[in-house]
Amino acid sequence: MVRIGFEIHVQLKTDSKLFCSCSTRFLDAEPNTNVCPVCTAQPGSKPEGINEEVLRKAVQVALALNCKIKTEPLRFLRKHYFYPDLPNNYQRTSEPFAVEGELNGVRIREIHIEEDPGRYELRDGTVDYNRAGVPLIEIVTEPDMHSVEEAREFLKHLRAVLDYLDVILYPQIGFRVDANVSIEGGERVEIKNINTIHGVVKALRYEISRHKRMLQMGKEIKRETRHWDEVRGVTVTLREKETAEDYRYMVDPDIPPYHIDPALIEELRAKMPELPFQKKERLMEQYGIDESTAWTLVLDKELGNLFEALAKSVGAKNAASFCTNLRGELNYRGIYLSEVPRRERLEKLAKLYFSGQITKPVYIEYMRKILDDPSFEPQAQEQLSDDEIREIARQIIEGNAAAVSDYKRGEKKAINYLVGQIVARTKGRADPKRAIQILREELERA
């Protein structure tokens, strides 16, 4: 039996860092400009925090994951280790403030708050401390997932919840995952720092088959920490249990224990936005769509929003079909709809297609162009008249004698090839249904 559990690090969307008032927008600034004496750990500096906004966001997540919020004072600990990205050479991390949650059948063991380290570029030996002190929450699950598919489903659901709460600092970064995996007969192995859900899936597949191979060969699977090498598609040993570091955890004397106000918890509970599960139920009821389509729509927050907007203009059925196609294209690219710029182009595209101003092939082509080219603008295309199609059909028949004779011999499939030629020649300006009709008539005459 496979057992999979996760530790998920989410950078929280707040204006300022956890322990100082520097901006959290580390990607949007020159290296080492969003820094101050506190987040660079100048001698004598002290944490100013805890940033209340971090607490609010963290509690929101805990509530959405059905956790119990602890009422005893929350203490911050120092976790000591030497690394250039860590200004103090210790990381401040809270004790769990929320426990015993659940999402999609997976139990949440606990959630705590941490500060992110800076960014160390191993190759040129530079460090950017813009990220140092950015607030993180770490969500720890029980090892309740028993297949890669279950694991992927859980991560997709978690991502959706976080998106609905609007708590992720950079949606394009998402979250970082440490995956724990074991199979019957082997020890638990931890794979550190995987950046995408897609990466988690690949890493888990690799690791599970590695474990199976090891056991088949009669080898022992040792408890260890491994690193996922995205480029080579393999996991490699980082450290074994025997060499596990001692972090010398110690309560940080500079941060007085923080009391989470029960009134705050109630306020946030009352203000909780609609969550994916609730939205799925509502869409099914309101628009009469099936459950699987509804999940497809709600697991990408922006896709769900697009669906509801389109349902008004092109009808629920068309909207669902459009969004399902779009989901496929997004999956292919491994992105969320929120990462697509100028999304109003998609609404325009849906209207063009469902009002018959563009043909299906053009619609698909445009959809891809919108996703791949931020400057692309969908335009209604003039449709060719029947006479124009007929003219092209005649030319195609003339130029493809072999296919025509196949057709005449009764190979009716040959017509698909000829239609394809027309579509290509007209650059999609001919409606395929009309083209087949006309082509048949012309073939009869030929």
Place this chain on the structure above:
Amino acid sequence: MVETTYTEELIHRLKTGEISPEEHLEEKLDTIRSRDSELNAFITVTEELARKLTQKAAEAIKEGHGELFYGLIWGIKDNFALKGVRMTCGSKMLEHYVPPYTATPVERILENNGVIVGKLNMDEFACGSSGETSYFGPTRNARDPERVPGGSSSGAGAAVAAELVDLALGSDTGGSIRNPASFNGVVGLKPTYSLVSRYGLADLAMSLDVPGPLAQDAFGIALAMEAIQGYDSRDRVTAHRRLPFLDSLDSFDPDRTRIGFTEALLDGVEPAVRKATLHVLKFFESKGTEIVEVELPDIWAAFPTYYLVMYPEFASAMQKFDGLKYGHRVDGQTLYDTVARSRAEGFGKEIKRRIIMGTYISMAEHAGKWYTLALKARSMIQRSFQRALERADFLLFPTVPVLPFKLGERINDPVQMYMADALTVPANLTGMPAISFPGGWKDHLPIGVQLLGNHFQDHFIVSAVRFFEKEGRPWSE
């Protein structure tokens, strides 16, 4: 009876224009030039900055708002950040470190027309009780250059006593203000923990560190505290409290005061220290103060508890010095090699001793055994002091069990050295305020007596010292 004391007199002269801040500064600079080559109280003299600040103070006085300091000359212990002026912490590690910001207490001194004339010598990273562990050489006792000035605010004690400065800002983790105040014959206050912001004070042990002043007299202490006390959003542990130091300075009433006393705190102290302490006690008694016998059954635990709390916090605080971001750097083969070499070369012996001890104590396998135990002992000691202070307004006992000793006499015997802290660490463990003042003289060597009060009674113990200064006389043989 003494009419007026040193700092009070000086403020009066500056306020009335009898002496200008410029003249006063030049006088101090002359004294520094003539005496500091021997004393080594300064690491950095900021002559140019001092002249600018003096001008500012002179203008403020002319415009009628020169308070609180009217151009009084300050020395700052070199573990407080002052933007643009190097902060060494007495260590090779930070020999060339220039902080990009200013510590809150220093900022408050500047806002109140204090003139900073330099950064003062200290034991390396405030680790020491003798002023001998500084990378910049030992400071000498202002009363006897053959002897140690006490530590770790060694430069502060010597500079105030030798009148190189009027006031000094020190820091106290286990006695670092009171010990040099005692050895140099000046007054030093360790305020209530959380009354003064630590923002900009380089860490020693974060749950014990407090900034505080050294001065010639209680008036100077009160004046300094008026400026530096109070809440600071940049230090989360500071309290929303201000105490009426100047308003209550002359309101000490011996008839309505009870002093707590126990023989347990005189255990093993030198005869002269004992005599001076009892002399001060008798003085208060003669003025009508009730002397109450108190019990401190846990006092024996204070000393080991202090070290078990301080070592791990210190090791944690020193973790940031890796030679990579700032500070002394020795390049090695690998990253960790660079860190190891930088630390090996940048830190002195006592620092390494404490880092190793602290790391050992806080290792996972020992944490439950020692550190947790020490925290329990700490609350036990806190409770027993609390109980003693239910029966008395403050406790009276010596500051240091011994007289200032000769340079080099104890530096190689850490246990002997640590013993000097035995009577000062309780105030840090309990977070309570304690003040040391000259209670006697053995020939030319000063003897400090200590008053320890309840939390946020700092102003009260300062007023008691003021009363002794005005009405009493230090013991001498």
